[in-house]
Amino acid sequence: MKIPKYYLLLVLIPLLAFTSAHKYYVSISEIQYVKEQQSVQIISRIFIDDLEKLVRQRYDESITLAIKNESEKVDFYLEKYFKEKFHIQINGTAVQLKFIGKEYDNDIAICYIEIPRIETISEFEITNKLLFDVFEEQQNVVRLDINDTQKSFILTYHNDTGVLKLD
Structure with missing residues (x-):
């Protein structure tokens, strides 16, 4: 059985979150289009210590x-930082x-973002x-769920953009 990389990361982050220092740097963003609400809803999970270092x-x-x-x-x-570094077309x-807003769970900051008033999506691009x-x-792991289509990306410093084209 082949296990997708993002599921492995979803399991590893909570298990490794209890260590005081980590040697890997990862965030996970889940993006879902809720057609009935005409809204794109985003949940980003980031290690608190990494986020704190950034803010400082x-x-x-x-x-x-x-x-x-x-x-x-x-x-x-x-909010300012997300608007500078997290772009969607x-x-x-x-x-x-x-x-x-945001909340904390153990060593993870969970940030909530929305894009309201989206009627249809035929192409979704994230940086x-x-x-x-x-x-x-x-x-930065990005998991998309748009119009019953799922797609995941692992975005890195040299490859920071992913595109989903829907038929």
Whole structure:
């Protein structure tokens, strides 16, 4: 039985999340088109320590993530960063991301994003450069579920874009 790479990563991330330091850098983004709501819904999972390092390097050295009284600036910084590094084109047109928020689960930050008012999708292009400016060896797994078609990409520093063309 052949196991798809993204399923392996989905299993490995929680198991390895309990180590204090990791030597691999990966994020997983699940993107689903909900036709009834005319909405593209995105869930991105990123290691908290990697995200914290990014926020400290880029925006504010004093920020600490996943603490009781976390700074209100964190969501602002994350939204800004996602809009800079996570780009989507639908049917050849760039779309705006709406950052909904985030929550934490063990060592993982789960970020929620939406693209509202999408009537149809015939072509979906994603460029995911999350954390490449911090870790060149970063890999961003993207799993698409659009119009009953599933497709996965492993995006890297040198190959950061994936395209799904639907018939």
